[in-house]
Amino acid sequence: MTESNYDEIMKLLCDRLSDLTNADVLIAPETNLINQLSIDSIKLLNLIMEIEDAFDISIPINALTDVQTVRELADLVHKIKITSS
Amino acid sequence: MNLLEKLDAAAAARKALLPDGVGAFGIPIEEVFSATEARIGSRRVLLMGTNNYLGLTFSPECIRAAHEAIDKEGTGTTGSRMANGSYFGHRALEKEFADFYQCGSGIVFTTGYQANLGTISGLVGPGDTVLIDGDSHASIFDGCILSGANIIRFKHNDMADMEKRLRRLGDNIETTLIIAEGIYSMLGDQAPLADIVQLKNKYGGILLLDEAHSLGVLGKTGQGLVETTGLLNEVDFITGTFSKSLCSIGGFCVSNHPQLEQLRYVSHPYIFTASPSPATIASTRAALELLRKGSHLRDKLWSNCRQLYSQLQEVGYQLGPDPGPVIAAVVATPQQALLLWQQLLEHNIYVNLILPPAAPEGKSLVRCSVNAAHTTEEIRYVGDTFVKLYDAINTQA
Incomplete structure (x- = not known):
C-alpha cells in the first residue's frame, strides 16, 4: 500500500461524507464524524459497507469504537488494507 | 458532559420519541389471568406481545413440577454451579436437551442472554473472528464484544454479502465463528x-445457530430450523432460551463437539452467576416434554400465524417476508408506530412498540407475538382492529 493509496482512501471518505452530510460543512481529516457531522450509527455502518466494498476489505465493528475523526477512519482502513494485501 | 449528564441526554432523546405518560417500554402489568390475558391499568387486555409461543405459561404440568421442586429443594440454589454444585435437575435437563438434539452434550445457562454470551465468549477470543448477521440479537452482539474477537457483520440474510466476507477472511477462516438465528x-x-x-x-x-425463537415453533418435534431444513448435523453449536416456548427463564447450548464441556471452565457467564432455581429447571423439563409431544400446539400456532399474517398483509401493512409467530408491521415513522400502538391498547390489545435504534435499519415496528393459546376469534379481533386502524395510521404520516 503506497501513500497514493492512503490519499485515495482519504478522498473517497471525504467525497462520501460530503454526500451524506450538509453541503456547507467542509470535510477535513480532523473533522469529527459524530460531533461535527452528526453521522448516526446507521449512516456510519452503511458508509463502512461502501468503503469495505471499494477496498475489498472487512472492517470489524469493534475497531470502530476508537474512530472519531475522518483521519482515524482513513488510518483504520489503510491499516486493514495493508494487512489483508 | 459528565456521566450523569450523558444519562440525562439519553433520557431526553427517549422523551422526544415518547411523550410523558406513555409507558410503552416496561409497561406495568398489574395481573396476569392466563397465557393470553392480563390487566394493564384498568384494562383487561389481550396479550399479543409475549413470546409464549406454545401458550404453556399456565400448563398444569409445568406448574405442578415447579411446586414440587420448591417443596423438595427450596426456592434457589444461592450460588454458581462451579462453587455450589450442580443439582440433579441441572444435569438431567442438560442430558434431555442433548438427547432432544441428538448431541453428545449440553450446557444449561441461567438466562438465554447468558447462553449466547457464555457460548460465544467461550468459543472465540482476541485475534479470532465472529461473522454475524446484521440483525443479530443483542445477546449475540454482546457475546462477541465480551469475547474480544473481531466482529464482522454481513447484511441481514444476504448470502452474497456473507460470501464476500468469508472470502476476505482468507486464512483467518480457521478461527472464525459464524452465527445465525x-x-x-x-x-x-x-x-x-x-x-x-x-x-x-x-x-x-x-457455525452456531441460535434457535431462541424457533425452538418449539419449527420442525416436527420442535427442534427449530435445524429440523425443518434437515441440517441438524451441519450446525456445530445450537443455543436457545427457555423463556419463549418453554415458558420459564434460562438458556442452553448443545453440540457434538466434546470441547463444549470445556466452556464450563472458561466461560464467565456460566461460571460467575447463580445457577437456575429448582422450580425453573423443573418447569422447563416439564415444558420440554410437552414441546416434544406438542405437534397439535404447533399446528394451532401456525394456523393463528397464517391467519393474522394474511389479514395484515391483505390490507397493506408492510410485514417481514415470512409468516411466523413474530409478525411485525413496519411503519414509516416513530410517530405512526406510537399512534398504532396506543390505538391498539385503546382496543385492549397489547403489542410491542419498537423504535429506532432498537429496530433494524432505523425502522419503526409494531410487533405482535402469536401463540397457540389464542383463539381463532381473538386472532380475528386483532386482525380486524389492525385493519380498522390502517387508514388512520397512514393519514397521520
Whole structure:
C-alpha cells in the first residue's frame, strides 16, 4: 500500500461524507464524524459497507469504537488494507 | 458532559420519541389471568406481545413440577454451579436437551442472554473472528464484544454479502465463528440455513445457530430450523432460551463437539452467576416434554400465524417476508408506530412498540407475538382492529 493509496482512501471518505452530510460543512481529516457531522450509527455502518466494498476489505465493528475523526477512519482502513494485501 | 449528564441526554432523546405518560417500554402489568390475558391499568387486555409461543405459561404440568421442586429443594440454589454444585435437575435437563438434539452434550445457562454470551465468549477470543448477521440479537452482539474477537457483520440474510466476507477472511477462516438465528426477533424471518451451510462447507469456519425463537415453533418435534431444513448435523453449536416456548427463564447450548464441556471452565457467564432455581429447571423439563409431544400446539400456532399474517398483509401493512409467530408491521415513522400502538391498547390489545435504534435499519415496528393459546376469534379481533386502524395510521404520516 503506497501513500497514493492512503490519499485515495482519504478522498473517497471525504467525497462520501460530503454526500451524506450538509453541503456547507467542509470535510477535513480532523473533522469529527459524530460531533461535527452528526453521522448516526446507521449512516456510519452503511458508509463502512461502501468503503469495505471499494477496498475489498472487512472492517470489524469493534475497531470502530476508537474512530472519531475522518483521519482515524482513513488510518483504520489503510491499516486493514495493508494487512489483508 | 459528565456521566450523569450523558444519562440525562439519553433520557431526553427517549422523551422526544415518547411523550410523558406513555409507558410503552416496561409497561406495568398489574395481573396476569392466563397465557393470553392480563390487566394493564384498568384494562383487561389481550396479550399479543409475549413470546409464549406454545401458550404453556399456565400448563398444569409445568406448574405442578415447579411446586414440587420448591417443596423438595427450596426456592434457589444461592450460588454458581462451579462453587455450589450442580443439582440433579441441572444435569438431567442438560442430558434431555442433548438427547432432544441428538448431541453428545449440553450446557444449561441461567438466562438465554447468558447462553449466547457464555457460548460465544467461550468459543472465540482476541485475534479470532465472529461473522454475524446484521440483525443479530443483542445477546449475540454482546457475546462477541465480551469475547474480544473481531466482529464482522454481513447484511441481514444476504448470502452474497456473507460470501464476500468469508472470502476476505482468507486464512483467518480457521478461527472464525459464524452465527445465525433460526427466526429473527424483529421481523420474524428465518435464516437461509441451507445457503449458510453451503458457504460454511465451501470456506470453512464453525457455525452456531441460535434457535431462541424457533425452538418449539419449527420442525416436527420442535427442534427449530435445524429440523425443518434437515441440517441438524451441519450446525456445530445450537443455543436457545427457555423463556419463549418453554415458558420459564434460562438458556442452553448443545453440540457434538466434546470441547463444549470445556466452556464450563472458561466461560464467565456460566461460571460467575447463580445457577437456575429448582422450580425453573423443573418447569422447563416439564415444558420440554410437552414441546416434544406438542405437534397439535404447533399446528394451532401456525394456523393463528397464517391467519393474522394474511389479514395484515391483505390490507397493506408492510410485514417481514415470512409468516411466523413474530409478525411485525413496519411503519414509516416513530410517530405512526406510537399512534398504532396506543390505538391498539385503546382496543385492549397489547403489542410491542419498537423504535429506532432498537429496530433494524432505523425502522419503526409494531410487533405482535402469536401463540397457540389464542383463539381463532381473538386472532380475528386483532386482525380486524389492525385493519380498522390502517387508514388512520397512514393519514397521520
